[in-house]
Amino acid sequence: MRGLNKYFSIAKASLEVIFVYRAGFAFNMIGTVFYVVAMFYLWQTIFLGKPGALGGFTWPEMKAYLIVAFILNSTMTWFDEWTMGSDIREGRVATDLARPIDFQLKRFAEAIGPVPFELVSALGIGAVVAVVFGGIALPADPVHLALFIVSAALATLLKFAIIYCVSMVAFWTTGMEGVQNARMAVQNIFSGALIPLVFFPEWLRGFASVLPFQGMISTPALTYLGAMDGPTTAFMIGTQAVWVVGLMLFGRLLWRSAIKAVTINGG
Amino acid sequence: MPLIEAHGLTKQFRQAVKEPGLVGSLKHFFTRQYKDKLAVDHIDLSVEAGESVAYLGPNGAGKSTTIKMLTGILVPTSGSLIVDGLVPHEKRQQNARKMGVVFGQRTQLWWDIPVIESFNLARDMYEIPAARYKANLAEFTELLGLAEFMNIPAGKVSLGQRMRADLCMALLHEPKLLYLDEPTIGLDIAVKDSIRKFIHRLVEERGTTVMLTTHDLGDIEDICNRIVIIDSGKIIHDGGLADLKDNYARDRVIHFQLARPPASMEPICAGLPACDLHADGLSLSVRFDRFEFAAGEIAAAVMPHVEVIDFRIDEPEVEDLIRRVYLGQLSLAAPEPTADTPESAVAAEA
Ligand SMILES: Nc1ncnc2c1ncn2[C@@H]1O[C@H](COP(=O)(O)OP(=O)(O)OP(=O)(O)O)[C@@H](O)[C@H]1O
Numbered sequence: 001m002r003g004l005n006k007y008f009s010i011a012k013a014s015l016e017v018i019f020v021y022r023a024g025f026a027f028n029m030i031g032t033v034f035y036v037v038a039m040f041y042l043w044q045t046i047f048l049g050k051p052g053a054l055g056g057f058t059w060p061e062m063k064a065y066l067i068v069a070f071i072l073n074s075t076m077t078w079f080d081e082w083t084m085g086s087d088i089r090e091g092r093v094a095t096d097l098a099r100p101i102d103f104q105l106k107r108f109a110e111a112i113g114p115v116p117f118e119l120v121s122a123l124g125i126g127a128v129v130a131v132v133f134g135g136i137a138l139p140a141d142p143v144h145l146a147l148f149i150v151s152a153a154l155a156t157l158l159k160f161a162i163i164y165c166v167s168m169v170a171f172w173t174t175g176m177e178g179v180q181n182a183r184m185a186v187q188n189i190f191s192g193a194l195i196p197l198v199f200f201p202e203w204l205r206g207f208a209s210v211l212p213f214q215g216m217i218s219t220p221a222l223t224y225l226g227a228m229d230g231p232t233t234a235f236m237i238g239t240q241a242v243w244v245v246g247l248m249l250f251g252r253l254l255w256r257s258a259i260k261a262v263t264i265n266g267g
Numbered sequence: 268m269p270l271i272e273a274h275g276l277t278k279q280f281r282q283a284v285k286e287p288g289l290v291g292s293l294k295h296f297f298t299r300q301y302k303d304k305l306a307v308d309h310i311d312l313s314v315e316a317g318e319s320v321a322y323l324g325p326n327g328a329g330k331s332t333t334i335k336m337l338t339g340i341l342v343p344t345s346g347s348l349i350v351d352g353l354v355p356h357e358k359r360q361q362n363a364r365k366m367g368v369v370f371g372q373r374t375q376l377w378w379d380i381p382v383i384e385s386f387n388l389a390r391d392m393y394e395i396p397a398a399r400y401k402a403n404l405a406e407f408t409e410l411l412g413l414a415e416f417m418n419i420p421a422g423k424v425s426l427g428q429r430m431r432a433d434l435c436m437a438l439l440h441e442p443k444l445l446y447l448d449e450p451t452i453g454l455d456i457a458v459k460d461s462i463r464k465f466i467h468r469l470v471e472e473r474g475t476t477v478m479l480t481t482h483d484l485g486d487i488e489d490i491c492n493r494i495v496i497i498d499s500g501k502i503i504h505d506g507g508l509a510d511l512k513d514n515y516a517r518d519r520v521i522h523f524q525l526a527r528p529p530a531s532m533e534p535i536c537a538g539l540p541a542c543d544l545h546a547d548g549l550s551l552s553v554r555f556d557r558f559e560f561a562a563g564e565i566a567a568a569v570m571p572h573v574e575v576i577d578f579r580i581d582e583p584e585v586e587d588l589i590r591r592v593y594l595g596q597l598s599l600a601a602p603e604p605t606a607d608t609p610e611s612a613v614a615a616e617a
């Protein structure tokens with residue numbers, strides 16, 4: 001694995017950059033805290049006066065779902081279509097191409113670098129919020145916890161793969177902000193970040209199940225809660241993995257044909 | 268075998284034809300009009316190891332495009348290109364390991380972290396052995412004077428500092444080929460000079476093959492032994508700097524500083540029938556073809572008639588030469604260049 005050493009160094013450098021922009025990072029975090037608190041109050045109101053379960057969720061379980069969603073949404077926030085798109089449009093990728101590195105792996109290293117720090121911050125904030133709101137449901141047993149960690153890791157890879165693919169649009173259009181907003185809107189709905197997918201009408205749920213987005217929030221959150229039986233959990237995590245591999249390869253393919261067709265701007 | 272070998276190398280860009288404004292954008296959205304732009308047009312180029320080539324041409328001639336194909340960043344539209352046994356865009360990473368490149372217009376350093384950490388990244392990216400890295404870093408730091416800003420992020424150093432750091436970054440892995448795309452753009456004379464000296468040293472001591480594009484002709488006289496000129500995507504000259512001077516700069520001008528104004532020009536003119544003479548008060552200049560006359564002969568013809576205090580000989584300016592090539596005043600294809608420039612025509616009147 002000596003060949004991967006360079007990507008480790010890139011990840012490390014990328015983590016360092018987040019400390020340079022710590023103010024921006026802090027504001028980002030504060031924003032998501034407000035968001036998660038708002039979600040808590042919203043769902044609290046919905047659960048109010050309903051002592052039993054709603055859509056299969058008890059209130060402590062729902063709280064756990066929201067915290068898991070918050071943590072997953074708080075990682076890999078420094079990698080987005082806009083940044084990568086401007087690197088492409090302004091020809092900065094030329095620099096990457098002039099080096100003995102794989103473009104996708106380099107981008108991945110950059111994206112993953114800050115994740116440990118983001119994770120620690122989000123876990124801390126999540127714990128405080130959970131305590132303030134009277135505690136959350138914990139995984140039933142270590143097996144579910146372990147499966148959750150696997151699923152959460154896959155969710156992060158999936159996020160990278162999706163953004164990477166979507167970023168390739170920058171080779172053909174300038175409006176990366178719009179593209180990014182569209183991706184986030186679709187993702188927020190179909191990942192289950194706003195509303196767990198069980199609350200969807202049948203047809204919409206069917207639609208969500210054939211998209212990759214459910215693997216970003218819904219699958220890891222339900223795994224955490226142990227809400228799915230064994231075979232279903234295995235199937236859902238398997239689906240996540242298939243999407244990760246598929247989209248990673250698709251991203252490579254897109255990059256390769258894009259670079260051939262359009263090539264770098266400016267000079 | 269040459270290090271770089273290109274045959275019929277061509278790059279055609281497709282440029283969107285778009286009218287200005289929203290209407291133009293809308294129209295383009297529906298009609299999608301494009302126009303083909305031949306940036307590099309069937310060039311043949313062969314560079315041997317150890318050569319230092321100045322790659323010159325006016326804006327938009329295709330210099331950067333060529334460099335990008337050589338570095339594997341751009342895929343050629345047609346033609347063949349082999350660099351040290353590899354097709355650059357097919358074996359991009361392998362090719363990258365053997366070359367260094369500096370784009371004067373953009374930095375390769377990591378913007379937000381200290382310069383030294385960009386170097387450390389280079390060490391890992393190119394898998395440079397620790398000892399070699401240390402030795403090279405020490406040497407380049409010394410030669411390029413990097414120590415004072417080593418711990419400052421690249422985004423916060425001056426342009427001249429950045430360029431020196433970029434040069435170091437491109438060379439830490441000891442590439443056998445170095446591409447420089449306008450390495451001295453926007454730099455002050457002192458920094459330009461130190462960069463030129465540094466590159467010169469690299470060529471002399473390490474035998475690095477250098478290909479350099481520039482609009483600053485000082486760069487080439489200090490560094491290069493060969494000049495390739497490209498215009499509108501086509502190579503219009505390829506040869507040594509001396510060749511260029513020999514072929515297209517046959518004129519020399521010798522200036523005499525006189526003690527007294529010459530009594531009469533007649534005898535001097537008679538002694539130098541094929542030259543342009545120009546007298547103005549206490550100065551006298553003679554423009555001559557250096558293949559017809561030696562400077563000494565000119566001096567010998569002038570001295571008996573006037574009292575000379577001092578004299579100097581103007582070398583042809585490379586800059587002037589190339590400007591004339593760009594302007595089309597000098598046809599490099601023609602076997603016999605016209606010596607008549609506007610200045611000499613005016614001088615002849617006197
Ligand atoms: N990505 C691109 N898409 C379309 N046209 C391009 C692209 N890159 C360059 N060109 C065109 O190709 C031609 C050659 O450009 P190039 O950048 O190689 O010129 P250059 O010789 O480096 O000029 P300069 O001295 O200004 O840097 C120009 O006409 C330019 O407009």
Ligand SMILES: [Mg+2]
Nearest residue numbers: 267330331332
């Ligand atoms: Mg250029």
